[in-house]
Amino acid sequence: MNVKINKKMPITQVSLYAIIVICFVSSVLFVHNNSSFYKRTVAKVINTELQDKQQVTDMNNNKDQLFTQRITAEIKNGKDKGKFVQLTNEYSSSGVYDQEYVVGNELFISIDKRSEQKITGSIIDAKRDKYILLVGWVFIFTLLLVGKKRGFLSLISLVVNAALLSIALDVYVHQSYKSLVLICGILVILFTVISLLLLNGLNEMTYAAITATLLGIFLTLAVTYMAIKFTTGNGLRYEEMQFLTRPYELVFMAGLLIGSLGAVMDVAITISSSIFGLYEKNHDISLHALKKSGMDIGKDLMGALTNILFFVYAAGSIPSMILYLKNASSLNVTISMNLSLEIARAVAGGIGIILTIPIAVYTSIYFVHKKRKRI
C-alpha cells in the first residue's frame, strides 16, 4: 500500500495508512514474542522424530494411521526459560481430535518431571494466536484494498458490533440481569442503528432502512416464536447445544434473531436506497412505479440472501455430520441431530428477508412521500 502514497494524497490519508502499517508491524512483533504474558508454559518445537506408526481399523471398519512423535522443544517463558523439554505426541492421519506438530510450532505444555539432565512434559494445546492474527491482517488488507473507505467502515462496524456483543454477553453471564431476550432486543436495535449509519450515513434513506429493519426483525421473531410454540418445538434437536448450562431454546432464539439481522438489514437498505435513488432522479415519479421497482429488487434479493444464510449455517455442521456417518449413524439421525437448528435458522432468516421486502418498500415510500410534501 505504501507504493501508492504520492503527493496528491491528503495528509490524513497518509497518516491513516501509516497508522495501519504501524499497527500491523507491532501486533505481529507482539504475538511472536508474547510468551512471557502467558501464565501457561510455552515451548517452541525445535526437533521432531517419528517413533512409531501403526495401522488401525475401528469397529466400523474405518482405516486410519496412528503416529507417535517425540518432540524436543525449547521453553520460552517461566523459570525454565531457555531449557529443553521432551514431549510425546500421538496423532492420527485424520486429525479429528489430535494434531501433528512440526518444527516452529509453539505449544502450551505442562511440566511433569524435572531432573538435572532433562525435563519432560505433556502438551496441553497449540499456541495459535500468531496464525489467527496473520489471517486477520490479510482480511483487513483485502477489505481496505478493494473497498477503500467502504472497506474501512465495514471493519469499524464489525469491530464495534463484536465489542457490543461481547459486552452484552458479559452482562448476561456475570450480572444479576438474566433476561437474554431483553438484552438481545436492545442489542438488535443498537446493531441496526450503528451498522446502517456506518453503511449509509445520516439521511432519510437510512432512517427508512432502520425503521424497516426493526419492524421486519421483530415481526420475524414473533412469527418464528409462534411457529415453535404451536408445534411445541417438535423436531428441533438441541443436542448440539448440550454443553450449555442455560435454557437452550432462549439461546437458540437469540442466535436466530442476531443471525437474521444482517440479511434483513441488507434487504432494507438495498430497497430503500434504490427507491430514494429513483426519487432523486425524477421527483415526479409515481408511488406505484416506486412500489413496483422496490418489489422487483426484493424478488432479486430473496433467493440469493436465503441461500447465503443456509450455507453459512449448514456448512459448520459438515465435520460432525462426517463423524456421525463414519460411526454408522443413519442419514436421518445425522441430519436431525446436526442440521435441525441450522435449517430452522436459515428458514426463519428467509421468512425475515421476505417479510422485510414489503415493509421496506412501504416505509421507504412513506419517507419519500413525507419528503415530497415538505418541498
Add this chain to the structure above:
Amino acid sequence: MNTLTLLSIILFVLMILIGGNRGVRSFISLFINFGILMLTVILMLDSDVNPMIITIVSCAVISCINLFFINDVNRKTGTAFLSTIVTIVILLLFIDFVSSVSMTQGFGEEQSDALAPFSLFVGVDFAKIGASVVIISTIGAITEVAISITSSMGETLKHHPAISRKELFLSGMRIGKDILGTDTNTLFFAFFGGYLALLIWFKDLHYTLGEIVNSRIFGSEMITIFCAGIGVALIIPITSWINAYFSMKAREKQQNVKQEDI
C-alpha cells in the same frame, strides 16, 4: 406437526405471495442446495478422494443453481459463474494453507463430551474438511456479489455503449464497494448468530483472553469469518476484470459483424 415443516410452509407461502414465479424458483433452489450439501458430505466419506476436489465440484454445481436456475443462462450469469470458480480456487488454496498451519481442524477439547461415543479414527482428513467448510459457508455470498456486479455492469454498458474497458472495470469496482458493506454485514451477523451459544459458553467458563484466542474452536471460527470476508472482497476485482474483458470482446465482435454488413 414438525416445527421445520411449519416454518418451511410459512416460507414457501410468503415466497409465492411476494415473489410469484421467482419465489417458487428460490424455494426449490434452497431444496436443491440442501440436497447438494448432503451429497457433498456423503462423497467426503470416501477417504480416497481429496475433499478439496469434491468441494470445488460441489461449489461449481451450487453456483450453477444459484446463477442459472434462479436467474437465466446468459452472458451475465456466465461471467459471474466463471468469476465465482476463479475466486473459489484462489480462496481454497489460501484456506488450505491457513488451516494447516493454524492447526484449527477437527474438534476442540471443549467438545470432548460430545465426541465420547464416537470412534475418532475415521480415516478422513479433517484439515481438508475444515478448509471445505470455510469455502462452502461463503459460496452463497460469493455468487451473490458476482451476479450483482455483472448485472450492474451490463446496465452501465447499455447506457454508455462507448465506455472504455478501464472505465467499465472501475464501474464494476464502484458497484462492488457498495455491496461489499451490506454483504459482509449479512455474513458477520449470520456468523455471530450461529456462534452465539459457543460465545456464551466461553464466557461461562471464565476463559482468559489468552485461552480464548488460542483455543481450537475460537480459532476456526475467526478463520472462517476472516476468510468469508476475504472471499466477498476478492470476488469484486475478479468479476469486474473478467466481465470487462468479455464485454469488450463481445462488443468488438458485434462491431466486426456490423462492418462486414456495410
